[in-house]
Amino acid sequence: xxxxxxxxxxxxxxxxxxxxxxxxxxxxxxxxxxxxxxxxxxxxxxxxxxxxxxxxxxxxxxxxxxxxxxxxxxxxxxxxxxxxxxxxxxxxxxxxxxxxxx
Amino acid sequence: xxxxxxxxxxxxxxxxxxxxxxxxxxxxxxxxxxxxxxxxxxxxxxxxxxxxxxxxxxxxxxxxxxxxxxxxxxxxxxxxxxxxxxxxxxxxxxxxxxxxxxxxxxxxxxxxxxxxxxxxxxxxxxxxxxxxxxxxxxxxxxxxxxxxxxxxxxxxxxxxxxxxxxxxxxxxxxxxxxxxxxxxxxxxxxxxxxxxxxxxxxxxxxxxxxxxxxxxxxxxxxxxxxxxxxxxxxxxxxxxxxxxxxxxxxxxxxxxxxxxx
Numbered sequence: 001x002x003x004x005x006x007x008x009x010x011x012x013x014x015x016x017x018x019x020x021x022x023x024x025x026x027x028x029x030x031x032x033x034x035x036x037x038x039x040x041x042x043x044x045x046x047x048x049x050x051x052x053x054x055x056x057x058x059x060x061x062x063x064x065x066x067x068x069x070x071x072x073x074x075x076x077x078x079x080x081x082x083x084x085x086x087x088x089x090x091x092x093x094x095x096x097x098x099x100x101x102x
Numbered sequence: 103x104x105x106x107x108x109x110x111x112x113x114x115x116x117x118x119x120x121x122x123x124x125x126x127x128x129x130x131x132x133x134x135x136x137x138x139x140x141x142x143x144x145x146x147x148x149x150x151x152x153x154x155x156x157x158x159x160x161x162x163x164x165x166x167x168x169x170x171x172x173x174x175x176x177x178x179x180x181x182x183x184x185x186x187x188x189x190x191x192x193x194x195x196x197x198x199x200x201x202x203x204x205x206x207x208x209x210x211x212x213x214x215x216x217x218x219x220x221x222x223x224x225x226x227x228x229x230x231x232x233x234x235x236x237x238x239x240x241x242x243x244x245x246x247x248x249x250x251x252x253x254x255x256x257x258x259x260x261x262x263x264x265x266x267x268x269x270x271x272x273x274x275x276x277x278x279x280x281x282x283x284x285x286x287x288x289x290x291x292x293x294x295x296x297x298x299x300x301x302x303x304x305x306x307x308x309x310x311x312x313x314x315x316x317x318x319x320x321x322x323x324x325x326x327x328x329x330x331x332x333x334x335x336x337x338x339x340x341x342x343x344x345x346x347x348x349x350x351x352x353x354x355x356x357x358x359x360x361x362x363x
Contacts, residue, residue, distance in 0.1 A: 046174050046181040053167045060163030060207075061214065064156045068215060079159075089166050090133065091126035093193025094245040 017073045024077025027062065031055050032081075056082075108260040109244025128239030136232030143224040153217045154224075160211035161204040161225070168203010169195040176318070176326050197233060198308060198327050201301065202334055204229075222297030227283050230300060234276035241269035248314045266314045275307050301338055305331040 038051045059082055066075035106112055106121075113121040137158075144154050173194040174181060211217060240246040244259040248266025256264030282303075283296055309331040317325040324332075336343065 044182045046178050049170070049174050049181075053171065056163060056167060060160060064159055064211060064215065067152070067156065067159075086162065086166055087130075089170065089192065090195070091129050094125050094243045095195055095197075095240055096193075096245040 020071050020073035021077050023071070024066070024074035025081065027059075027074075028078050028081035031059050056085075109242055110257070110259070111242045112244060114242075124242035125239040125245070128242065129236050132232040132236035132239070135235050136228040139228035139231055140224065143227060144221075147224060149219075149221070149224065151219060153215075153219050154221055156211055156215065156217065157208050157219075157221055157225075160207040162207075164207020164210070165200040165204035168206065169197070169200035171203065172196055172199040172326065172330060176320075196327065197236070198305070198330050198334075201229070201304070202330065205297075205301070220293035222294030223287060223291055226296040226300040227280060227287070229297075230276050230280045230283060230304075233304075234273050234280070237269045237273045237276065241267065241273075246272075247316060249316055251314075265316075268311055268315050271311065272307075276304075279303055298338060302335065305335050305338075309335075 035052045035055055039048045042048050042051065059078065063075045063078050063082075066072070066078070109124075111124055114124050114127060115122050140158065144150075173196060177194070208221075237246070246269055247257075247259050248268035248271075250256075250263050251266045252264065253266070255267065255270075257267040257270075258264055279300065283300060286299060287296060309328050312325050312328045312331075315325075317327060320326045320329065322329070
């Protein structure tokens with residue numbers, strides 16, 4: 001009896017997890033597309049960077065929000081999508097700005 | 103493009119044709135060490151709350167944004183006029199901004215999600231260790247260097263000028279701070295007190311270190327990072343400053359009332 005109940009619960013949970021993963025992927029793609037869109041419309045790099053950081057901040061907020069509301073698969077998917085960008089922002093180049101005197 | 107003649111050892115080794123740069127390697131080791139020590143601290147203190155993960159996520163996001171944001175404002179004109187601005191934008195970062203951004207991120211996370219726990223006592227030591235490891239990358243890459251010096255321990259980073267090895271000064275300071283924080287953690291502490299001590303110590307040290315670093319002076323004869331340090335220190339110690347002013351005012355009022363009597 002219990003085994004049957006567990007099996008039916010697993011069957012129900014699986015599609016939900018896939019939907020959550022798709023949701024995470026969708027939000028990540030929208031965020032990336034939005035950043036690229038802003039970069040192509042706004043010509044000044046400093047303004048583009050600020051916009052990108054705002055999107056990054058909202059992204060971080062959504063990840064924690066999804067973790068707390070039980071959309072764990074969506075949150076993990078978003079973390080996987082954003083990690084390369086975070087690593088790139090943190091590791092590329094050096095502390096000093098390349099090409100400037102300081 | 104990496105200038106291989108600048109820095110003590112900017113490229114660690116080659117994989118085929120591709121250089122493995124010292125700076126990102128040590129920064130990666132620093133981040134991994136910081137996360138590892140943070141998890142170890144949480145386990146040691148018996149903290150199993152998922153809030154620790156949320157705070158870490160907000161600290162990393164806030165730290166990343168904070169590390170970049172001050173440089174955008176400092177080099178606003180250069181960023182907007184340089185054709186290679188994406189390269190410029192991706193390359194610069196500052197630890198002072200990273201610390202402030204990380205702290206602001208955790209503050210926001212707590213406010214937005216109603217988190218009451220204070221994990222500053224668990225965060226301070228990992229951040230200090232990570233900073234010490236990260237500075238090895240700076241030393242090898244040749245960034246964050248000091249002004250010319252005639253002292254025996256001056257280092258030539260590639261321009262045939264002996265300079266203050268400010269990266270080494272900072273590594274020594276960070277490691278001493280780690281020892282002090284470990285000792286302080288064994289004493290009775292208020293929640294979050296250790297991170298406050300860490301911020302006060304590091305920002306004060308950085309304020310002084312800026313006098314011998316090569317940085318753009320902005321206003322009041324101070325660099326932008328020094329101004330950031332001062333503003334942050336005032337904000338962190340705002341309650342003590344207000345209490346001090348009120349106590350002084352209270353004493354003056356007492357003296358005046360005694361004179362009137």
